[in-house]
Amino acid sequence: MAERSFAKEVEKLRLGAGEEFSGEGILAITKALLQCGVGYVGGYQGAPISHLMDVLADAQDILGELGVHFEASASEATATAMLAASVHYPIRGAATFKSTVGTNVASDALANLASGGVTGGALIIVGEDYGEGSSIMQERSHAFAMKSQVWLLDPRPNLPSIVKAVQDGFELSEVSNTPVMLQVRIRCCHVHGHFIAKDNKRPAMTVADALEAPRRDTGRIVLPPASFLHEKEKVQKRWPAAVDFIRTNKINEFFGPEHGSVGIVMQGGMYNSVVRALQRLGLADTYGDTDVPLYVLNAVYPLVDDEFLSFCEGKDAVLVVEEGQPNYIEQAFAAMLHKAGRGTRLVGKEHLPMAGEYTGQVMLDGIGSFLRATIPHLLPSEVRAPNKIGDGLDTADLINVVPGRPPGFCVGCPERPIFAATKLVEQELGKHHIASDIGCHLFSIMPPFELGATTMGYGLGPASASAFNSPDAKRRSISFVGDGGFWHNGLTSSIGNAVFNKNDGVIVIVDNFYSAATGGQDILSSRAGNKTKSTKHPITEAVKGMGVKWLRHIDRTYDVTKMQDTLREALTTDEKGPKVIVASSECMLNRQRREKPLVDKAIKGGTRIVKPKFGVDEDICTGDHACMRLSGCPSLSVKSLDDPLRDDPVAHIDQSCVGCGNCGEVADAAVLCPSFYRADVVHNPSRWDRFLEAARRATISLLQRRRESRRLIFADA
């Protein structure tokens, strides 16, 4: 069950020929898969392609009608390995994941798949997470295409283009017997637009058909001598077939005038930003009609030599717009020009930055610099010689004022108390080497917790602490891994490895019932029932099965004291071997999404419901903010008092509080202050509740009146 319900979007998958599809880019791709008669789809969630997985997960009916098999794969390697179904059978298959993290994981399967080649179209849709908003290392998927020799499409970022790219991708894959990667950048995945739909197609051969009529061909299996033949086949047969397909079907596009002294070549994904820069330079109109010849590479690998060389014909200089590094495309083009003995000057990274996202400003500066250097006479005078530089506004002061706002734990997040406890244990026992993993829990590295030294990959937290296993050290390492990472490959790479190598460290498995960071998808240990997937497999059982002897399960992470005691015990016990703590509480974002409507309905329906919320007694709070240094919860903030006697703002809990309990537990565990209170409101109280309350309030107000009648009462006190 994902963070969002996609019931509405699922309906869009049913649109027929001629109807207009309106929605997000990634959903358009999903629809395009069905239009192409895909036989099976798998993948691993992660921004920006999570929605593809989520929609298909919610679209079981449609998939069933069409005979399409959908799989929420255990990892990107699994998803890519699944494409093996297209090796012998003419079934179109698609796998999707975040890149380059996913492609890294997938590369073993990808290399094997690419070696033997495919019969049915195999499409790998990678969500390229490069630039602003990215949460991963900055790398290019391009390198994977080159090294495994799979083709890479990078379509212009609009819905009709990416939908067409899906169709092209399958066809290209089939004519060249090669898997094809379709790269879509993060904003393209989330772009809202339209395209005219076609009817969905039932696959010509379904996976069921294939199962009933198995085939095999030793020549497709990666083992000598076939593997040596594959290597030759790649360059002798598959490459030429691909180049021919790209040329014949005009996959790459040309815009602007046919002739000109300069031109710009770009990855398809860069097209809109290039046109925007040209618009701002006065060389293009709203619709992209431009005075500069453009060569748009919707297929960035392989490149088509003669297509490029003919574009360069008669041009003095050509600019290559290629985001990221190394500049493979630019290098390839330079080699082509050199070998062909052409005089056209090729430039790229001289005008544009070697690394980093090509934002609007970067593009404007780079293309502007190129055009000023080559065809200044064509530029409008205000562009050629601007009167002012920059906008003249001095924001230097403001930079020191505006605080950074990195992402962090949500309101009521169950992971917060785990790190509060860790921080408290470190205050007691000193600093430890802490290895982090991928997932929401990685937010621990930032204030207020500042815990964790490295992150080495999904499910690899404990693995990345495996060197720190020395009988000479008195301190143990602590490593974290989330439930998502645990099932992704942490069970073997981290836990199994620690058992086998007799690692003496402490491993904390953060179990929040979902793959939460990617949007709350179900995983093996999810507690909810799932119609199409098998859930409720406890992590503790898997860990025990791996041979872990010292295992503790905390089933309410908000119990900071217990968490702290358990961590302390793990760090100090004499027992050898890995000490594993499974800390379980449901992701609050998902829990609220699940519970809130139910609770509201129950309250309206007259059922007795207790709703908790936390508060701060502002006259008891001294404004030292110790609680916030162990929390960082968005609902716990600072507030100025209307009291000149008080200099510092006090703690305040706003309406977004979900009553998780962390504030009270932390105040208790860290011996902070008694200003927190938990207010439980009993909606629709029973008779007994009301009777008890009446009795209590009568006696309590008796005591209050007694004391208050004997003292001065200040009206605003």
Place this chain on the structure above:
Amino acid sequence: MLDASPSTRSKAGAPDDERVIKLAVLAVGGQGGGVLADWITDVAERNGYVAQSTSVAGVAQRTGATIYYVEMCRDTGRLPVFALSPSQGDVDILIAAELMEAGRAIIRGFVTPERTTLIASSHRIAAVSEKIEPGDGRASSAKVHATAEAAAKRFIAFDMEKIAADNGSMISASLLGALAGSDALPFSRESYEQAVSAGGRGVKASLAAFGAAYDRARGIASAPSGDKTAQPAAAETRSGAATKVSGPESLLKGWQQLAARVAALPAPVHDMALRGLKKVVDYQDIAYGGEYLDRLDRAVVLDDAEHAYALSIAAAKHLANAMCYDDMIRVADLKTRSSRDRRVRREVGVKDGSVLQVTEYFHPRIEEFCGTLPAGLGSYIESRPMLAAFLDRRINRGRHIRTDSFAGFAALWFIGGLRRWRRRLLRHKVETAHIERWYALALGQVGEDYALGTEILNCRRLIKGYSDTHARAQSKFDRVLSVLDLVKGRPDAADWTRRLREAALKDEKGDMLDGALKTVASLGDGDVPSS
């Protein structure tokens, strides 16, 4: 073609009705920026525009700064080429869902004086870095306001979060209302409302928030220039003198005598002294108020109008805070008052027919226990570590007390009642001695260096928190005052003391303070005249 003369597509070449309007939304993850972007796209399409919205979703959104971006253009039958992210100097409308996000938009260059309408909610969501400082780490809203005035073509700012909350809706609705009211887009109010209604969920509340923000923005948009911002209403500070007091006749009489003593003080000191007095009497009793004024008088006699009575005002403030130290009695007293019960009900929003249960979190230690014993007994235990440790093992644990239950309430009520004996308890003895030392130290400086004396009083601000936090605060206080001998006699002694205090409020452990202390120590080697 490319070879002859300048392009005919001049920069302003697009006819007006083919111009692309660029709108960016900067929000904090969780504020509903996506909903807003969807609404805006819908409004544009309802008005015969082609629109495109983009965002960066995913884990990067969780509570962090996020951007949504919309481009739109009148539908001429041809598809425009839209960009997927905002560019510096190329944004027509910038909506910031929080004030510092408006600041971030300006820093990123998305706000330009000749074209950008900046619509910002003036409320603050403090970032983690602002919250974790022991002092007041909050960023200056005034600075952002001032820069925004200069940076934007039009700046429309008011508290849209409050409008949303008042109408039971989310800020996305009031932001949309402000956008509609600003007239920055050529669309009718009705078309916005249709888009909201089409959303289907919480429509009534959303429309109410939309309408309220629409009217507010409209008022600002039509105001004459120079008055283009909504000025945040000046925070009204209640005067300390306006307090209403009630109670038994005898106590009221005592109070009036004390109030009369305040009235006899120099006028600039009145407000703070009356507030301080009120706090102290509320904390203990009339006699304690008398002690407070006695102490205050010692500062007033050293003071004069030439210094604007800064010393006395500082004394009035910090004496009150120091004398109202936070002990178990104080906490129990505050938590058992009827006014507190009313406040909790108001804050939590308990409706009629619901029952409220309140749990308090206490974690007493041997220190608090001894502090609440008669001074002799308390010191006896404290001076015997074995005994103290033995008792601590029995006392030192978290206790969750239900103050809506009779037993829990009565326990706290009883502790609150120990107030009558407070003067005889160990904690009082310790605190009083500390106050006297600090106060005498400060007043002792006044003759030689008035400003330094005042700054020493102000250092009391450092002492706050409970248990470990309190101990750390106390240590910072001691460390700051430890340099007195080094700086005394320097013309900038007060300045250094202030700087040290400010450094001490920057971080938990006092690392900044240690750095500043080293600087002061090095001063001592150099140019401090030996005395």
